[in-house]
Amino acid sequence: MYYNGVYHLFYQYNPYAAVWGNISWAHSVSYNLVDWIHLEPALNPTENYDVNGCWSGSATLLAGEGKPLILYTGSDFLGHQVQNLAMPKDLSDPFLTEWVKSPHNPLMLPVEGINPGFFRDPTTAWQGPDGSWRVLVGSQVEGHGAALLYKSRDFVSWERAARPLHESSRTGMWECPDFYGVDDFIHVLKASFNDHDYYVVGRYDAGTDEFGVVGSDFMDDVVRLRYDYGVFYASKTFHDDAKKRRVVWGWVTEGDGDDGGVKRGWNGMMSFPRSVLLDEGKKQLIQWPIEEVEDLRGEKVALENKEIESGSVLKIGGITASQADVEVSFRVPNLEGAELIDEGLLDPQQLCRQKNASVEGVFGPFGLLVLASEDLTEQTAVFFRIFRRNEKRVVLMCSDQSRSSLQTPVKEAIFGSFLDVDPDQEISLRTLVDHSIVESFGGRGKSSITARVYPKLAIFNNSHIYAFNNGAKSIAISSLVAWSMTRAQITQFHTRRKSSIS
Numbered sequence: 001m002y003y004n005g006v007y008h009l010f011y012q013y014n015p016y017a018a019v020w021g022n023i024s025w026a027h028s029v030s031y032n033l034v035d036w037i038h039l040e041p042a043l044n045p046t047e048n049y050d051v052n053g054c055w056s057g058s059a060t061l062l063a064g065e066g067k068p069l070i071l072y073t074g075s076d077f078l079g080h081q082v083q084n085l086a087m088p089k090d091l092s093d094p095f096l097t098e099w100v101k102s103p104h105n106p107l108m109l110p111v112e113g114i115n116p117g118f119f120r121d122p123t124t125a126w127q128g129p130d131g132s133w134r135v136l137v138g139s140q141v142e143g144h145g146a147a148l149l150y151k152s153r154d155f156v157s158w159e160r161a162a163r164p165l166h167e168s169s170r171t172g173m174w175e176c177p178d179f180y181g182v183d184d185f186i187h188v189l190k191a192s193f194n195d196h197d198y199y200v201v202g203r204y205d206a207g208t209d210e211f212g213v214v215g216s217d218f219m220d221d222v223v224r225l226r227y228d229y230g231v232f233y234a235s236k237t238f239h240d241d242a243k244k245r246r247v248v249w250g251w252v253t254e255g256d257g258d259d260g261g262v263k264r265g266w267n268g269m270m271s272f273p274r275s276v277l278l279d280e281g282k283k284q285l286i287q288w289p290i291e292e293v294e295d296l297r298g299e300k301v302a303l304e305n306k307e308i309e310s311g312s313v314l315k316i317g318g319i320t321a322s323q324a325d326v327e328v329s330f331r332v333p334n335l336e337g338a339e340l341i342d343e344g345l346l347d348p349q350q351l352c353r354q355k356n357a358s359v360e361g362v363f364g365p366f367g368l369l370v371l372a373s374e375d376l377t378e379q380t381a382v383f384f385r386i387f388r389r390n391e392k393r394v395v396l397m398c399s400d401q402s403r404s405s406l407q408t409p410v411k412e413a414i415f416g417s418f419l420d421v422d423p424d425q426e427i428s429l430r431t432l433v434d435h436s437i438v439e440s441f442g443g444r445g446k447s448s449i450t451a452r453v454y455p456k457l458a459i460f461n462n463s464h465i466y467a468f469n470n471g472a473k474s475i476a477i478s479s480l481v482a483w484s485m486t487r488a489q490i491t492q493f494h495t496r497r498k499s500s501i502s
Helices: 257-264 291-296 348-354
Strands: 006-013 024-030 036-043 054-061 068-075 081-088 099-101 133-141 144-152 166-168 175-181 186-193 196-205 210-213 233-240 245-252 274-278 285-289 297-308 312-315 323-331 366-372 380-389 392-400 414-419 427-434 437-442 447-452 464-469 475-485 490-492
Touching: 006 036, 006 054, 006 245, 036 068, 036 099, 054 233, 133 175, 144 186, 175 233, 186 210, 186 233, 196 233, 245 447, 285 291, 285 427, 285 437, 291 297, 291 323, 297 312, 297 464, 323 366, 323 464, 348 392, 348 414, 366 427, 380 427, 380 437, 392 437, 392 447, 414 447, 427 475, 464 475
Parallel strands: 036 490
Antiparallel strands: 006 024, 024 036, 054 068, 068 081, 081 099, 133 144, 144 166, 175 186, 186 196, 196 210, 233 245, 245 274, 274 285, 297 475, 312 464, 323 427, 323 475, 366 380, 366 464, 380 392, 392 414, 427 437, 437 447
């Protein structure tokens, strides 16, 4: 949330180990969403209603007052999931370091047929035209995912609506739901399930609380709308009043399991914050790293109008490749002869797996090799392929981590999505590299893929970036600009207080 000139980030945290357990609300603050100050946890599991963990939730700024409140899920002494309220102890404290749990907790209980193990992660609340507050809670009703709707006049006494805002018989439990408007008519509903963040766009009637999906619903088609087609989960957005934008973060989980986290002493990261917009066709979202990330840019290299012949690579020197920001646009001069897509391979991830970065096609694979060793023994490939389906041409975007490390393989080696762009025009790619995380944005943010990798050779000064083309036909780089990225400033703020709870 943004409050009195300060950005606040809360996230799930175990203070004692790099594995799940003892879940608290960690708290960090920033003035620019890039440099951060770590504070003591805002919420710790101390009460009967949250003794087994202060789980995920959301912050809301009360209209008019602007007072921040937190709704969060507590796992109580029976292991049941209940919804609770917390508020700052001292609004004059610029960092809001102390939070107080409401004496009315728990506010929402898993009653009236709700399974107490499937009732969590309240959204940011919004106020309807009747003055009542609304909030969604993720749930599973009769085996399928649902966003339960609750209403309140005072933010303390909550009543469940007669029906969920939305539900789907094609999914299980919805974690970390999110609901927000992206223009005067269109709202986005996001739900986390199957280890990914899916969303639908639709029309919301604030008077009747009816939400109707425009286009495909969750899991209805092979091509499904996701925030990110890689390692990105349990995301939340907030509205940044300072810059009048919506910003999303996702949880970037590890690719090597908890054992790797234990060895490192830490486990999981937040993604780069991204701005969220509705595309011109009003069919999907566009995500792009917030502009403040560009303040970390250092040394710069650029080239343009460079042909890359079949089977060749082009080294991008002059930058620190282990921390880099690369923007490149590719042009394919003549698309005659594009491969016909196999109608049995309309799942983009399966298509990327079958036709990985080493498999030659007609147009592609072409793109970037990042976190690559000098001899290319280690490499993470982010690339495109162009296919023909019926009379249309289709662009596939892939991220191939199958050769990312000689010693530490990742659980999912290849990710993919279809990219809604015209291949007769330039195909753009932006990739942010940060040692072990690769975030890529295709088509100016129409698709994004985040990867976690663990190179052993391609680290620090031994890491390199290449443009490559393994397709049978030459392609051209219209323009490429790459920057070394400096480190964000991370500091620790110590307070003298003994507890975050009064």
